[in-house]
Amino acid sequence: MGMKDPFGRTVDYLRVSVTDRCDFRCVYCMSEDMTFLPKKDLLTLEEMDRLCSAFISKGVRKLRLTGGEPLVRKNIMWLIERLGRHLQSGALEELTLTTNGSQLSRYADDLARAGVRRLNVSLDTLKPGKFAEITRWGRLPQVLEGLQAAKRAGLKLKINTVALKGVNDDEYETLVAWCADEGFDLTFIEVMPMGVIMDDNGADDSGRAGQFISLETVRAQLARRWTLAESSFRSAGPARYFNVGETGQRLGFITPLSHNFCELCNRVRLTCTGMLYMCLGQDDSADLRAVLRGSETDEALYAAIDAAIARKPRGHDFRVGPEAQAAVSRHMSVTGG
Ligand code: SAM
Ligand code: SF4
Numbered sequence: 001m002g003m004k005d006p007f008g009r010t011v012d013y014l015r016v017s018v019t020d021r022c023d024f025r026c027v028y029c030m031s032e033d034m035t036f037l038p039k040k041d042l043l044t045l046e047e048m049d050r051l052c053s054a055f056i057s058k059g060v061r062k063l064r065l066t067g068g069e070p071l072v073r074k075n076i077m078w079l080i081e082r083l084g085r086h087l088q089s090g091a092l093e094e095l096t097l098t099t100n101g102s103q104l105s106r107y108a109d110d111l112a113r114a115g116v117r118r119l120n121v122s123l124d125t126l127k128p129g130k131f132a133e134i135t136r137w138g139r140l141p142q143v144l145e146g147l148q149a150a151k152r153a154g155l156k157l158k159i160n161t162v163a164l165k166g167v168n169d170d171e172y173e174t175l176v177a178w179c180a181d182e183g184f185d186l187t188f189i190e191v192m193p194m195g196v197i198m199d200d201n202g203a204d205d206s207g208r209a210g211q212f213i214s215l216e217t218v219r220a221q222l223a224r225r226w227t228l229a230e231s232s233f234r235s236a237g238p239a240r241y242f243n244v245g246e247t248g249q250r251l252g253f254i255t256p257l258s259h260n261f262c263e264l265c266n267r268v269r270l271t272c273t274g275m276l277y278m279c280l281g282q283d284d285s286a287d288l289r290a291v292l293r294g295s296e297t298d299e300a301l302y303a304a305i306d307a308a309i310a311r312k313p314r315g316h317d318f319r320v321g322p323e324a325q326a327a328v329s330r331h332m333s334v335t336g337g
Contacts, residue, residue: 158187
């Protein structure tokens with residue numbers, strides 16, 4: 001079962017950005033004065049349920065809600081509880097979220113009740129001052145409390161850390177040790193040139209080109225203290241995994257820039273306005289909102305999904321270095337990473 005793209009890859013993983021808004025303004029993701037989409041352009045939660053359900057009928061087995069910050073979308077628990085019916089029927093294997101953790105104290109129990117078993121929580125530093133610098137509007141204690149609430153609710157947690165040269169490169173070892181103590185998995189991510197973040201003179205203001213650090217370097221740094229053995233484990237995502245001998249925990253490395261992972265890509269991404277992106281690093285998309293609103297039955301939707309999957313490109317073309325520019329013009333908060 002499932003959808004096959006032109007390169008024979010099975011597409012069974014859908015990421016849905018449920019909102020482009022966020023209660024943080026991470027420097028590598030958004031500018032401080034972001035302009036967000038007008039509410040009328042957004043899919044309603046009912047429409048998101050219908051679209052996600054159509055993808056599940058077509059063979060999607062894993063669904064990840066992201067954003068923006070998924071837990072700041074109004075009534076988001078309604079959608080999560082609705083989608084829970086596909087877990088109960090067995091049509092969906094997994095329903096997860098990627099979140100900044102700020103709202104977890106409030107929602108952790110509800111998420112667990114709805115059938116969510118695992119969460120990815122983004123956290124780049126354990127230093128309160130640095131956390132405020134990176135996220136601009138975020139506060140570390142709130143996120144740490146959210147993580148504890150999620151742990152108490154029985155959710156499995158994976159921390160995602162964007163590696164930033166000169167910002168958090170003194171903390172990788174601390175993060176590994178802290179995650180081992182807490183029972184969290186940890187994945188490092190290379191910073192990507194997504195979305196143009198400009199200053200008043202039109203220059204790239206994100207500092208991302210200067211902050212790029214290859215995860216090979218991060219891994220070499222960690223290997224001085226820990227025994228890292230490459231693992232055959234594969235998640236639905238693009239990470240490569242290593243087991244840490246001393247702690248038994250799993251470490252992931254997502255390296256879109258220094259190592260191309262497209263050959264294993266099994267996913268497509270839906271924005272909160274119903275645009276389907278077949279590749280995170282390419283601009284081609286399909287407008288499923290128009291199809292959805294144009295027909296009460298799902299036949300046209302199935303046909304539009306098939307047509308889009310048939311256009312899934314072989315891979316992306318991110319570059320990094322002095323000449324790095326935004327490889328794609330949209331922000332990460334549009335497609336949710
Ligand atoms: N707000 C949620 C969060 O932060 O987890 C979900 C959306 S956020 C866009 C998803 C992931 O993308 C986060 O782990 C974030 O660190 C990552 N991200 C954002 N901008 C990025 C960039 N330019 N390069 C690499 N990762 C980025
Ligand atoms: Fe918000 Fe996540 Fe982007 Fe940070 S990375 S600004 S938390 S969407």
